[in-house]
Amino acid sequence: MSEARIDIQVEHRHAPAGADREHPNTCPKCGSHYRDDELASTLQVCPQCGHHFPMHARARIEWYADEGSFIEESAGVRSDDPLAFFDLRPYAERLVEAELNTGLGEAIVVGQATIDGHAVELAIMDFAFMGGSMGSAVGEKFSRACDSAVERATPLIAVTSSGGARMQEGILSLMQLPKTVCAVEDLHEARLPMFVVMAHPTTAGVLASFASLGDVTLAEPGALIAFTGPRVVQQTTREKLPEDFGLAEQNLRFGHLDAIVPRSEQRDYLVRLLRLFAGVGV
Amino acid sequence: MSTEEQELNLRRRLSGLSRLPLLRGARVSGEADRLQRQLDRLQDESTDEEIWRSVELARHAERPYTLDYVTRLLDDWVELHGDRGRADDGALVTGIGKLDGRTIVLAGHQKGRDVKERLDRQFGMAYPEGYLKAMRVMEIAERFGFPFVSLVDTPGAYPGVAAEQHGQGGAIARAQSAMARLTVPTVACIIGEGGSGGAVAIAVADRVLMQENAIYSVITPEGCAAILWRDAGEAKKAAAAFKPDALHCLDLGVIDAVVPEPEGGAHVDHAAAAALLGAAIAESLAELEDVPGEELRRRRRAKFRGMGVFA
Numbered sequence: 001m002s003e004a005r006i007d008i009q010v011e012h013r014h015a016p017a018g019a020d021r022e023h024p025n026t027c028p029k030c031g032s033h034y035r036d037d038e039l040a041s042t043l044q045v046c047p048q049c050g051h052h053f054p055m056h057a058r059a060r061i062e063w064y065a066d067e068g069s070f071i072e073e074s075a076g077v078r079s080d081d082p083l084a085f086f087d088l089r090p091y092a093e094r095l096v097e098a099e100l101n102t103g104l105g106e107a108i109v110v111g112q113a114t115i116d117g118h119a120v121e122l123a124i125m126d127f128a129f130m131g132g133s134m135g136s137a138v139g140e141k142f143s144r145a146c147d148s149a150v151e152r153a154t155p156l157i158a159v160t161s162s163g164g165a166r167m168q169e170g171i172l173s174l175m176q177l178p179k180t181v182c183a184v185e186d187l188h189e190a191r192l193p194m195f196v197v198m199a200h201p202t203t204a205g206v207l208a209s210f211a212s213l214g215d216v217t218l219a220e221p222g223a224l225i226a227f228t229g230p231r232v233v234q235q236t237t238r239e240k241l242p243e244d245f246g247l248a249e250q251n252l253r254f255g256h257l258d259a260i261v262p263r264s265e266q267r268d269y270l271v272r273l274l275r276l277f278a279g280v281g282v
Numbered sequence: 283m284s285t286e287e288q289e290l291n292l293r294r295r296l297s298g299l300s301r302l303p304l305l306r307g308a309r310v311s312g313e314a315d316r317l318q319r320q321l322d323r324l325q326d327e328s329t330d331e332e333i334w335r336s337v338e339l340a341r342h343a344e345r346p347y348t349l350d351y352v353t354r355l356l357d358d359w360v361e362l363h364g365d366r367g368r369a370d371d372g373a374l375v376t377g378i379g380k381l382d383g384r385t386i387v388l389a390g391h392q393k394g395r396d397v398k399e400r401l402d403r404q405f406g407m408a409y410p411e412g413y414l415k416a417m418r419v420m421e422i423a424e425r426f427g428f429p430f431v432s433l434v435d436t437p438g439a440y441p442g443v444a445a446e447q448h449g450q451g452g453a454i455a456r457a458q459s460a461m462a463r464l465t466v467p468t469v470a471c472i473i474g475e476g477g478s479g480g481a482v483a484i485a486v487a488d489r490v491l492m493q494e495n496a497i498y499s500v501i502t503p504e505g506c507a508a509i510l511w512r513d514a515g516e517a518k519k520a521a522a523a524f525k526p527d528a529l530h531c532l533d534l535g536v537i538d539a540v541v542p543e544p545e546g547g548a549h550v551d552h553a554a555a556a557a558l559l560g561a562a563i564a565e566s567l568a569e570l571e572d573v574p575g576e577e578l579r580r581r582r583r584a585k586f587r588g589m590g591v592f593a
Contacts, residue, residue, distance in 0.1 A: 082534065082591040085523055087510035136590030143587055165478075165500045167510060170524035171536050174500040175589040177479060178486045181458040182583040205500075207451030208439075208479040213459060227451035227479065228441035232505075236441045246446055254447045 139176030164204025348390030439480030465575030
């Protein structure tokens with residue numbers, strides 16, 4: 001198993017940064033190290049080897065959307081704690097910490113924008129907020145993004161990056177799967193398209209719901225795209241895993257993606273799709 | 283939610299129950315009694331032990347599985363095999379039969395009874411092929427206007443290399459959207475383990491029922507414990523924290539009704555468990571039969587789109 005492979009199902013849950021952890025700006029593929037501003041100037045892509053570092057939702061919106069066109073929606077929607085969930089720490093405390101660390105209210109940012117003049121709705125996930133996990137607030141914001149797209153008859157662009165459903169909300173998190181699926185159905189019923197860009201990682205509950213329902217589905221190079229991550233598969237089945245197990249490249253080969261598009265080319269790719277689908281809808 | 287709030291919620295539900303047409307008659311008062319008992323139990327605090335007991339009963343080796351109910355409830359049962367693409371997944375059985383004289387289409391997870399059957403059926407953990415098979419019979423239901431009934435009993439979708447390569451996540455997503463598109467009455471019942479995406483894949487229904495000792499959860503207690511407590515041995519604590527039992531699912535609005543089981547659990551008396559389940563499904567179908575298809579679909583989507591608690 002290459003070191004670049006991260007099993008987010010196990011590792012993203014607040015593992016303390018140990019001594020064995022690489023600095024976030026050190027490329028896990030080639031070992032090159034960068035300053036923040038260097039990575040920012042290359043869309044968080046390693047100039048040496050092309051490794052795609054995680055990109056924050058706001059940075060991505062800035063990259064996709066025409067300057068000043070983004071209007072955020074549902075910004076006030078926050079997670080609640082319906083189960084008063086307490087594992088090693090209270091869920092409420094983890095939420096506050098995530099908000100302080102990321103400056104985000106939840107693991108998804110939604111809103112309207114234009115891209116090269118085309119009106120779109122954006123729903124962009126951010127892995128930094130509790131592993132991009134989907135609880136009630138993420139499900140609600142995504143659903144509202146679908147509604148907003150229907151209201152304005154625009155396509156929806158979703159960027160996914162998530163470890164799956166948020167365990168701390170129990171069964172209500174699982175219900176976000178059918179909830180977001182139904183929201184996409186309503187979008188499709190209005191004959192509006194959804195384009196999905198799967199970033200690293202897109203797994204479990206998010207892959208098993210709206211992320212898989214795009215009319216056109218792209219992925220970033222090297223992204224882990226799996227319902228069950230490699231570590232759990234290995235532990236449960238003792239199967240020998242193929243070298244590129246669950247990576248975007250394997251998913252493309254098996255027919256689960258339309259294309260792997262490097263970050264620098266994504267905007268042009270999306271603009272082409274928007275031109276092709278211009279004028280659809282009611 | 284505080285205990286008082288929970289209690290209030292339950293009381294509200296209880297008073298709502300007596301108004302529902304679904305809940306007239308003997309069985310109905312049985313259900314109301316049961317809820318009253320559950321309410322009483324809540325007053326002296328539903329314990330972690332009780333939740334864990336549900337987990338154990340839901341997984342009981344003698345618990346009736348889908349085919350045990352099929353043979354007791356359906357006449358003229360014809361099992362349909364294969365997804366028409368790759369394989370016939372034994373973990374998810376599908377077919378057509380008559381329930382109280384009317385033709386229905388059924389899909390349900392099937393665990394195995396003995397070691398060989400368990401292996402053949404992957405312990406009720408379906409591959410994508412299983413969900414494709416379910417979608418194939420949903421199409422039949424839609425084409426001919428037959429109600430679609432699903433029985434959910436799986437620890438989760440199969441976690442394996444081939445399952446991933448065949449598109450497990452996408453199959454689960456598409457099975458849900460197929461259910462969200464149906465214009466025929468749909469009833470799902472969690473009859474044992476309702477494990478994560480593999481369960482909800484066939485449970486996007488107009489009426490979602492849950493047997494008294496079934497569990498419905500986002501992850502197995504062991505999986506949750508391994509991740510959040512970093513110790514699978516803490517499964518009991520995890521279950522107590524995420525509350526997968528029927529009463530809590532009802533309370534959170536995730537299911538529509540609890541189906542009673544014989545005293546001691548469904549495994550004690552398969553025939554009695556089947557009679558109670560059959561009655562509950564028939565009642566739900568009767569309730570849905572006069573609703574126009576488009577309206578069913580609209581309400582179904584609205585119901586699921588309303589799920590969740592946020593600030």
